[in-house]
Amino acid sequence: MTIAQKLSFDVQLSDHARTAAEREQVMANPVFGKVFTDHMISIDFTEGRGWHDARLMPYGPLALEPATAVFHYGQEIFEGLKAYRQSGGSVVTFRPYANAARFNRSAVRLAMPELPEETFVESLELLVQTEREWVPMPEGHSLYLRPFMIATQPGLGVNYPSKTYKYMVIASPAASYFAGGIKPVSVWLSTEYTRAAPGGTGEAKCGGNYAAAFVAQRQAVEQGCDQVVWLDAQEHRHVEEMGGMNLFFVFGDKLVTPALTGSLLAGITRDSILTLAGELGLEVEERLVSVDEWEAGCASGELTEVFACGTAAIVTPVGSVKGADRSWTIGDGSPGEVTMRVREELIGIQYGTRPDPHNWVHKIL
Numbered sequence: 528m529t530i531a532q533k534l535s536f537d538v539q540l541s542d543h544a545r546t547a548a549e550r551e552q553v554m555a556n557p558v559f560g561k562v563f564t565d566h567m568i569s570i571d572f573t574e575g576r577g578w579h580d581a582r583l584m585p586y587g588p589l590a591l592e593p594a595t596a597v598f599h600y601g602q603e604i605f606e607g608l609k610a611y612r613q614s615g616g617s618v619v620t621f622r623p624y625a626n627a628a629r630f631n632r633s634a635v636r637l638a639m640p641e642l643p644e645e646t647f648v649e650s651l652e653l654l655v656q657t658e659r660e661w662v663p664m665p666e667g668h669s670l671y672l673r674p675f676m677i678a679t680q681p682g683l684g685v686n687y688p689s690k691t692y693k694y695m696v697i698a699s700p701a702a703s704y705f706a707g708g709i710k711p712v713s714v715w716l717s718t719e720y721t722r723a724a725p726g727g728t729g730e731a732k733c734g735g736n737y738a739a740a741f742v743a744q745r746q747a748v749e750q751g752c753d754q755v756v757w758l759d760a761q762e763h764r765h766v767e768e769m770g771g772m773n774l775f776f777v778f779g780d781k782l783v784t785p786a787l788t789g790s791l792l793a794g795i796t797r798d799s800i801l802t803l804a805g806e807l808g809l810e811v812e813e814r815l816v817s818v819d820e821w822e823a824g825c826a827s828g829e830l831t832e833v834f835a836c837g838t839a840a841i842v843t844p845v846g847s848v849k850g851a852d853r854s855w856t857i858g859d860g861s862p863g864e865v866t867m868r869v870r871e872e873l874i875g876i877q878y879g880t881r882p883d884p885h886n887w888v889h890k891i892l
């Protein structure tokens with residue numbers, strides 16, 4: 528079927544939705560990703576039939592056979608984006624078509640069906656419209672949206688990818704990542720483990736990448752660090768990412784970020800910063816950055832700041848680095864001026880307090 532057929536969503540409202548008082552209690556102090564709203568989106572895919580049974584329904588458990596493909600072979604992809612309540616009262620998302628496009632790139636890599644971008648964005652709109660009361664008011668707070676897709680065919684045969692899939696979206700109110708103020712993170716350089724290798728799934732947003740990363744993140748914590756920094760698979764020499772975020776190195780008024788070599792996840796926040804940099808009077812460069820350059824740059828003072836970026840925390844300063852046989856501080860270890868300028872610009876666009884020259888903000892309500 529090549530002609531995109533517009534799906535219409537069946538709406539089944541919950542008869543046990545939480546009351547305003549219950550909701551307010553939960554939203555007063557939301558722990559990231561712990562509490563979910565009253566509804567969710569579900570769309571099924573069957574080979575030969577395409578996408579069908581699009582619906583908004585009460586949030587609740589799924590019934591799947593234990594033999595379902597996703598439980599055994601990890602065929603799963605996801606996205607993450609936020610709905611923001613702007614100062615003027617509008618509810619918006621940020622670049623949802625970029626998430627839709629990346630979702631489909633991930634789908635292709637994991638041999639899963641693509642979802643029309645319009646359907647992806649429509650599913651977010653329908654969920655956010657239904658859950659409008661769940662979009663928090665304070666600046667820095669948001670409704671986190673988690674679209675994902677799983678392989679649902681039962682059977683342990685691995686000769687073929689699944690012939691059936693389920694796409695879903697769930698939503699969770701989120702407080703500011705920096706409730707106690709902006710604190711630079713410390714990072715551990717992982718040379719024992721690798722996140723992604725050429726030809727692997729590093730470019731795809733799939734759960735399997737995270738499953739393989741937890742052991743290194745645990746090691747980072749054992750080393751007294753907040754986050755793991757991933758290096759290239761062949762030599763463990765070049766910097767790739769920090770946990771689930773992309774990295775930027777600040778050399779005076781030049782931003783340098785690791786090039787997308789195929790084993791990095793192409794962050795939408797990363798792309799937005801590269802686009803905004805010129806407007807902020809900053810040069811940009813995408814290239815390889817080695818650990819040696821990082822350490823030497825901090826020693827000479829040429830490398831003034833390092834920050835990580837991603838949807839969840841937007842922009843996070845990196846304060847110090849530790850590896851198996853070395854450790855150093857970036858600048859004086861406190862959040863840098865360029866880091867904070869980039870952060871404020873992005874947040875300003877998202878919350879509607881700064882102009883949006885690239886039309887990134889997508890109004891839902």
Ligand SMILES: *Cc1c(COP(=O)(O)O)cnc(C)c1O
Nearest residue numbers: 771772773792794795796837838
């Ligand atoms: C999602 C993700 C990012 C950040 O992407 P954004 O689109 O900016 O949120 C970076 N690295 C990894 C591994 C990720 O999964």
